[in-house]
Amino acid sequence: MRPAHTEYSEFYSGYIRLVPEDDVLSVLEQQLVEIPDFWRRIPESAAAVIHPPYSWNIRQVLDHLADGERIFGYRLLRIARGDTTPLPGFNEHFFADASEEHPAPLADIIAAFESLRRANILLIRNLPDAAWNRTGTMSGSSVTVRALAYILAGHIRHHDAIFRQRLPGLFESRHIRRIEQARKMDN
Helix, strand or coil: CCCCHHHCCHHHHHHHHCCCCCCHHHHHHHHHHHHHHHHHCCCHHHCCCCCCCCCCCHHHHHHHHHHHHHHHHHHHHHHHCCCCCCECCCCHHHHHHHHCCCCCCHHHHHHHHHHHHHHHHHHHHCCCHHHHHCEEEECCEEEEHHHHHHHHHHHHHHHHHHHHHHCHHHCCCHHHHHHHHHHHHHC
16 A cells, blocks of 8 residues: 555655555565666766766765665664654765765675665565554654655665666666656646
């Protein structure tokens, strides 16, 4: 079941809109197969390239997505287990800059994402029914476990669409169509 608008802050509505499916676990599992395959098409030589108007290079974006998988997964775990401690936000620009201090090879970033996504899928797959409605505070706003699962999937779709614009020769268009369809549904 999709999250209601009352289950997350407006800031995350764009991510959640990108996931029109009712079965978020299937979306997360599909992304585990498709997304790393797409990323493996990116040559290491392109990893440090910045494509204006964007300010991050390709490696920083991939690091950001792995970091997002870690952070949103951690938040989901805490809230699913009933922890009501408010969870702080994070400055993604600081993280992106810090990732350039010792840049990881693309293969390592992809492997990290795959491991994190597998762990998050196993967590989500085994949640008790009651956990999906649990609410916590994230970045000063209320959020449910259900919304966090959709945010995980939507965050990847958001950046996947940008990658396809930046590197059009590496990707096929079916995922862009899915995102465009979700945007039309919102209007």
